[in-house]
Amino acid sequence: MSAKHFINDPTLLVNSALHALTLTNPSIALDAEHKIIYRRPGHASQVSIISGGGSGHEPSFGAFVGRGGLAAAVAGSIFxxxxxxxxxxxxxxRVDAEQGVLVTxxxxxxxxxxxxxxxxxAKATGLDVEMLVVGDDVGVGRKAAGKVGRRGIAGTVLxxxxxxxxxxxxxxxxxxxNVGKLVADNIVSVGASLExxxxxxxxxPDPNSAEVLGADEVEIGMGIHNEPGSGRAEVDLPELVKxxxxxxxxxxxxxxAFLNVNSNEVVLMINNLGGVSVLELGGITAEVVTQLEKSYQIKPVRVLAGTYMTSLNGLGFSISILNVVNTNIGGPSMLQLLDAPCEAAGWAAPISKETWEAGSTNVREDSAGSEEQVKKSGLMGDPEVLLRSLTEGLKRVILAEPDVTKFDTIVGDGDCGQTLQRGSKAVLKMLTIDKPTGDxxxxxxxxAQVVEASMDGTSGALYTIFLNxxxxxxxxQASQGEATPEVWATALKKASESLAKYTPAKPGDRTLVDALHPFVETLGTTGDITKAAEASRAGAEGTKGMKASLGRTVYIGGSGFEKVPDPGAWGLSELFLGLAGIKGPEPETDYEMV
Incomplete structure (x- = not known):
């Protein structure tokens, strides 16, 4: 692999590349502080589509911002x-949210x-926002992908x-x-790379490391973050494409077998991962089209070949196949939408003369001073009871830190206890300054705001999603007026369903869900917080000996899980016990270190 670059500072590289987008398309602007490329204001109100991810995949995502494309793209550091x-x-x-926002x-x-x-x-502030997750890669099969599912790669562009x-x-x-999900459900992609x-x-890199491929090897199923694929082989192009x-x-x-092509209209996209010459990409495209017709009797109605989503200067390509189906909306077809004009530099369409001559210098002003705050809901509870319950719950979590840390040292990174303690202390401090209002x-x-600011990592993100x-x-449920146990139970169940959109964790996977699920279910059936808290503790206890399906332990393997509970589940059950007013014993010490 080549380790030579014209710009070796990754921060400078990302920032200057984002600035360059505004030089090649006058209809877009850059929020440099937050690394957001967005459409300048002044166009008719419409649904705004936002996407993004790590840098290094250009022209995705910033160069797909423009009329007929994305409304904004958010860039991370490289990968x-x-x-x-x-x-x-x-x-x-940075976008017009009047008609709603789709985040892809x-x-x-x-x-x-x-x-x-x-x-x-954003939803918690009252905005109408939907999120669509795209996983089109078949390079990693069902067994290896497990609950995480397929990776998203170049088919996302379609x-x-x-x-x-x-x-x-x-x-x-x-x-x-709905149309976006239909497209995502009908796309399959796979990549390959020589380096x-x-x-x-x-x-x-060490030239003798496993990361470096042999002179004649190709990585089949290569991802866009430089990760390995399904295997390596020494094959020529025809066999590779086959x-x-x-x-x-x-x-x-x-x-x-994720897709059954049942349409006579198929779109083929050959994507350059960044380092393949235009000449060679042409040869690859010809080989793919030939084999599709010969072996599968598929003649694509559209063949797109070019650079859409890269892995820096990856010496490889990906193949994406879209099965064109009815959109079921009584309007334009999927193919008509694909052919529609698009004024994004990453798509093969020129910027119009009118846009260049307009010379717009408008920018969307930062609305930090007027951002929407969470409005009063009118759903009321007793603020003194809420304060007392929260205080007891948070204190139990803080006291449980040594045990949670010990458990996590055995089966994880060792930081779960301190993360939970840090978040609990931050919330307690906030409550002494800003007591509950009753709403x-x-x-x-x-x-939720305090948790997000004080808890990092996966657990911080999960708690923040759940609380929002x-x-x-x-x-x-504001119309209920009073926050009864039944109202809380219903809300907690809906929040659990929302959390399930972002993590595949289910009861039995040895995660905090093993403590959360029984609490929510028991509160819903009994209306009794004490019984719910006891069910949560039983769920946490039940994770001892349970093999993990998610998290770090899945990757590192090893033992120890037979003798200790899941640290996240244990910590959450401590919170619930405190909320129920159950006084806690001294921190557990009877779990053997292994």
Whole structure:
């Protein structure tokens, strides 16, 4: 792999590349602080589509902002998700949200969680926002992908193009979301590369490391973040294409049969991962089209070949196949939307003469001073009871830190206890300064803000998503007037359902859900918080000996889980016991270190 670059500072590289987009398309602007590319104001109100992800995939995502495309794109560092605050800023300040906002994200854990937090926070303020997760890659099959699911790769571009065209024609948020999901459900993609890439600013790779491919090897199923694929092989182009098409289209392959092509209209996209010459990409395109017709009797109605989503200067390509189906909205077809004009530099369409001559210098002003605050819901509870319950619950979590840390040292990174303690202390401090108002939606919203600011990592994102979803669910029940146990139970169940959109964790996967689910279910059936808290503790106890399906333990393996409970579940059960007014014993010490 080549480790030589013209710009070796990754921060300078990302920032200057984003600035360059505004030089090549006068209809877009840059929020440099938050690394957001967005359409300048002045166009007709429509559904705004926001996407983004790590840098290094150009022209995705920033160069797909423009008329008929995205309304905004949020950039992270190279191969790293943008932060929640960047994404939230894009939603509330950089796009027109009057007709609603569709947030489209590729299926990577960091992206899904950070975009999910931002979406739930936006919903909690009353904005109409939907989130669509795209996973089109078949390079990793069902067994290896597990609950995480398929990665999102270049096929996502087709989702952006089609939904962008539909939004530009004035469609509703519901129609744009549904058509986008339909497109995502009918796309399969797979990549391959002759080399892994070198990220500017990092050490040069050891030429003898496993990361470096052999002289004649190709990585089949290569991802867009430089990660390995399904295997390596020494094959020529015809054999490589044959294997890739089999992964895409072989309906007998139970591990990868994600799409049954049942349409006479198929769109083919050949995507350059960044380092393939235009000449060679032409040869690859010809080989793919030839084999599609010969082996599968498929003659694409559209063949798109070019650079749409890269992995820096990856010496590889990907194949995406879209099965064109009825959009079921009584309007333009999927193909018509694909063909519709688009004024985004990343799509093969020129910027119009009118746009250049307009010479617009308008920018969307930062609305930080007037951003929407969570409004009163009118759903009331006793503020003194809420304060007392929260204080007891948070104190139990703080006292449980040594045990949670010990458990997590055995089965995780060792930081779970301190993360929970840090968040609990921050909320307690806030409660001494800003006591509950009695409006439960407002009070939970304040807690959510503190949790997001004080708790990092996966657990911080999960708690923030849940709490913001809980605010939204409480607001939906404002007509009840009083926050009864039944109202709380309903809201907690809806918040759990929202959390399930962003994590595949289910009871039995050895996660905090093993404590959350029994609490919510028991509160819903009994209305008794004490019984619910006891069910939560039983659920946490039940994780001892349970093999993890998600989290770090899945990757590192090892033992220890047989003798200790899941630390996240244990910590959450401590909170619930405290909320129920159950006094806690001294921190547990009877779990053996292994």
């Amino acid at each position: 790293a998700s943008p932060s929640t605050e960047q994404i939230r800023k894009a939603i509330v300040s 994200v590729m299926n990577y854990t960091g992206d899904v969680l950070n975009f999910g937090v931002a979406v739930e926070k 989702v952006h193009k089609i939904t962008g065209a539909l939004a530009a024609q004035g469609a509703s948020l519901n129609d744009v979301y 892994h890439v070198h990220v500017p600013g990092r050490a040069r 294997r890739m098409l089999a992964q895409l289209l072989d309906t007998k392959d139970d591990d990868r 439960v939606a407002v009070d939970v919203s304040k807690i 979803a809980l605010v939204h669910a409480l607001r939906q």
